[in-house]
Amino acid sequence: MATQSNYAWRRDKDGLGVWEHRGKVAVAGYGHSPVDRRWDGTSLDKTLGAYSIMACQKAMDDAGVTPDQIDGIICCQSHIAGGSGGSASQWAPRPYFDPPYDSEWGLTLVNAEWLIKQMHLPNVTYAPANVPTIGEMVGLASQAVGDGLCTTCLVIYPTGNLEGRYRRGGENADDYARGARQWTVPWGNHGGNDFINIFPTINIASNTAAHTMIWPPS
Numbered sequence: 001m002a003t004q005s006n007y008a009w010r011r012d013k014d015g016l017g018v019w020e021h022r023g024k025v026a027v028a029g030y031g032h033s034p035v036d037r038r039w040d041g042t043s044l045d046k047t048l049g050a051y052s053i054m055a056c057q058k059a060m061d062d063a064g065v066t067p068d069q070i071d072g073i074i075c076c077q078s079h080i081a082g083g084s085g086g087s088a089s090q091w092a093p094r095p096y097f098d099p100p101y102d103s104e105w106g107l108t109l110v111n112a113e114w115l116i117k118q119m120h121l122p123n124v125t126y127a128p129a130n131v132p133t134i135g136e137m138v139g140l141a142s143q144a145v146g147d148g149l150c151t152t153c154l155v156i157y158p159t160g161n162l163e164g165r166y167r168r169g170g171e172n173a174d175d176y177a178r179g180a181r182q183w184t185v186p187w188g189n190h191g192g193n194d195f196i197n198i199f200p201t202i203n204i205a206s207n208t209a210a211h212t213m214i215w216p217p218s
Contacts, residue, residue, distance in 0.1 A: 089161060
């Protein structure tokens with residue numbers, strides 16, 4: 001079921017013409033969890049997993065579909081803090097809670113396998129691994145439905161972080177900004193837009209939220 005995502009679906013060349021599935025795929029439902037500055041580390045009804053399930057259920061309700069109708073799920077399992085998340089990205093090594101919060105899954109990470117189990121989705125046959133982040137998830141879901149890999153696809157991008165110095169792990173935890181990093185790292189967390197567009201921003205903290213779409217054929 002958990003197949004590796006391949007990127008052959010990308011329309012990244014000139015001259016491809018009109019997409020072959022144009023007019024055959026539609027967004028049928030949308031759901032969004034509440035937004036908190038961060039999880040408090042205590043309320044299990046506000047974990048990233050709990051909010052992800054809530055967002056999924058809202059999208060399903062909006063689309064008018066039931067759990068047995070979901071046969072595809074696309075979930076990006078990387079948290080927004082990324083590989084340099086530091087203390088804001090991993091619950092460990094603190095003690096975990098009772099299942100289903102007895103590991104990082106549901107606390108700082110959510111993937112398709114965890115959601116399928118916790119939401120009791122019995123008919124999922126398409127749940128690729130190595131899912132891209134939010135922008136390309138839409139393309140991947142559209143192509144999967146158009147190609148007949150699934151008919152009703154749940155698409156979710158869960159993001160969250162814990163208390164701590166956001167993105168201050170790994171190389172970012174160094175006391176020195178070496179090489180080209182001297183021009184970016186001392187000024188705080190940055191994303192692509194401020195490099196590309198020279199648009200300066202200050203990132204205070206990420207939120208804990210999840211938003212979901214369902215993609216069945218029209």
